[in-house]
Amino acid sequence: xxxxxxxxxxxxxxxxxxxxxxxxxxxxxxxxxxxxxxxxxxxxxxxxxxxxxxxxxxxxxxxxxxxxxxx
Numbered sequence: 432x433x434x435x436x437x438x439x440x441x442x443x444x445x446x447x448x449x450x451x452x453x454x455x456x457x458x459x460x461x462x463x464x465x466x467x468x469x470x471x472x473x474x475x476x477x478x479x480x481x482x483x484x485x486x487x488x489x490x491x492x493x494x495x496x497x498x499x500x501x502x
């Protein structure tokens with residue numbers, strides 16, 4: 432089952448995967464979970480613009496740290 436996040440409100444609806452950290456500011460961006468048991472951790476201050484993060488499998492971790500650049 433695919434889970435797609437395109438707005439900050441959708442982070443609370445994740446069922447088969449885990450989100451930790453702070454919800455990023457998202458502009459024309461999306462996060463796609465194609466598997467399950469994945470973990471997405473985002474530090475406070477991350478901004479996504481015209482970006483896509485895709486988990487193509489299961490049991491993976493992505494850690495996005497804050498910096499001065501927009502992703």
